[in-house]
Amino acid sequence: MLIRVDDLERIQSGAVDTAFRRWTRPTVKAGGTLTTAIGMLAIDAVDTMFAEGLSLADARRAGFDDVAGLMAWLDSGKAGTLYRIRLHYLGEDPRIGLRESADDLEAVEAALAKLDARGAWTERVLRLIESHPGRLAQLLADEMGLEKLKFKGKVRQLKALGLTESLDIGYRLSRRGEALLARRRTIASA
Structure with missing residues (x-):
């Protein structure tokens, strides 16, 4: 799962705790970790979603101002099932x-x-x-x-x-x- 550096910094600070991806199958799983440029992230949950079920709170937890911005970003990427990934900064890369x-x-x-x-x-x-x-x-x-x-x-x-x-x-x-x-x-x- 690739995450832009500015998004990683917001995850590290706690400002963002959610990511959304469209995948044919998830590339991360709940309980796992992800090694990134800023250190380790913990994957807390991976849930399938329907775009119609996205809320303003979901968008903001993912660092977007509104659902329309989140949808525009999602629509610019790959096709596939929509997943919501809950995550948090775990610490420095061991x-x-x-x-x-x-x-x-x-x-x-x-x-x-x-x-x-x-x-x-x-x-x-x-x-x-x-x-x-x-x-x-x-x-x-x-x-x-x-x-x-x-x-x-x-x-x-x-x-x-x-x-x-x-x-x-x-x-x-x-x-x-x-x-x-x-x-x-x-x-x-x-």
């Missing part, structure tokens, strides 16, 4: 703390081994990002011989372990990612 920590690299190695179980790729992606920080994802994907979306999915898995950081363009290794590769180099040279 990956930020991981990125700065070089602790427990054995657990990271174990997690990487699981990712590599069906074909080794993690070290190659880490070394590629290390060699080319800030390079377009498409160029990195081409170098790996992967489609861009598949490559980005792999980077997200590394990011979840605190090993990489997204930049405006491309990626870079986090402190943790650098420490992991340095550890591997030390072990390899011993």
